[in-house]
Amino acid sequence: MIKITLLSRQVLLPLFFMLTFTLSSTSTALAVVSESKNDSGADNYISDIEADGLYSWGQNKLPLKVYFQPGNNVPAYRTKFKEILISCFDEWSQVSNGQLDWTEVTDPQAADILVSWSDQAVEASQGTEAGKTRTYAHYNQQTNHGKIDRAEMRLLTRLPEREFSESEVKKAYLHEVGHAFGIVGHSTNPNDIMYFAVSKKQGLELTQRDKATLNYLYTPAAI
Numbered sequence: 283m284i285k286i287t288l289l290s291r292q293v294l295l296p297l298f299f300m301l302t303f304t305l306s307s308t309s310t311a312l313a314v315v316s317e318s319k320n321d322s323g324a325d326n327y328i329s330d331i332e333a334d335g336l337y338s339w340g341q342n343k344l345p346l347k348v349y350f351q352p353g354n355n356v357p358a359y360r361t362k363f364k365e366i367l368i369s370c371f372d373e374w375s376q377v378s379n380g381q382l383d384w385t386e387v388t389d390p391q392a393a394d395i396l397v398s399w400s401d402q403a404v405e406a407s408q409g410t411e412a413g414k415t416r417t418y419a420h421y422n423q424q425t426n427h428g429k430i431d432r433a434e435m436r437l438l439t440r441l442p443e444r445e446f447s448e449s450e451v452k453k454a455y456l457h458e459v460g461h462a463f464g465i466v467g468h469s470t471n472p473n474d475i476m477y478f479a480v481s482k483k484q485g486l487e488l489t490q491r492d493k494a495t496l497n498y499l500y501t502p503a504a505i
């Protein structure tokens with residue numbers, strides 16, 4: 283179990299967010315999602331996530347140190363997975379207006395973000411978990427803001443019934459890096475990478491709303 287440490291008004295919170303695959307009854311269609319019910323046309327989706335608190339890494343942590351656990355021994359792992367994941371870290375960093383940066387480390391003890399792969403699928407109520415990111419943060423209940431201490435990402439190497447396509451991997455990894463970088467919560471718009479499930483409506487890149495939401499979290503006035 284995870285310990286919760288109370289530090290006056292700060293709470294060390296383990297937050298769990300997973301990306302799910304929703305399969306149809308024939309298991310051939312991926313991410314059967316309903317039409318957007320809640321597309322307000324807003325520039326970002328802070329209103330969707332702020333109830334759970336707004337989180338960010340402190341500038342003193344940069345560049346964030348990322349350790350990739352070798353996936354060679356994990357069934358269905360492809361070397362391409364790490365390449366795609368690196369591109370996802372880069373893409374989020376590039377849209378952060380210099381507020382985020384990362385570097386790979388070879389010592390897991392030195393890592394801020396720990397990445398591992400697994401072929402053990404977990405079935406959740408909304409589908410198969412394609413990825414799961416746990417974020418540990420000190421949360422200030424007065425400001426509704428949390429400073430992230432550490433994140434752990436667990437990425438699935440294959441679905442129970444088939445392998446992932448490369449585009450699914452890209453969408454899933456972009457999504458999990460979004461969590462690891464501070465977007466703790468989900469967009470309600472299936473076009474956004476931070477929608478809770480992999481969706482056919484998502485492109486292979488971040489939407490303007492994804493970018494604006496991240497940047498809001500790293501705007502000093504917001505916190």
Ligand SMILES: [Zn+2]
Pocket residue numbers: 299300301457461467468477478
């Ligand atoms: Zn998620």
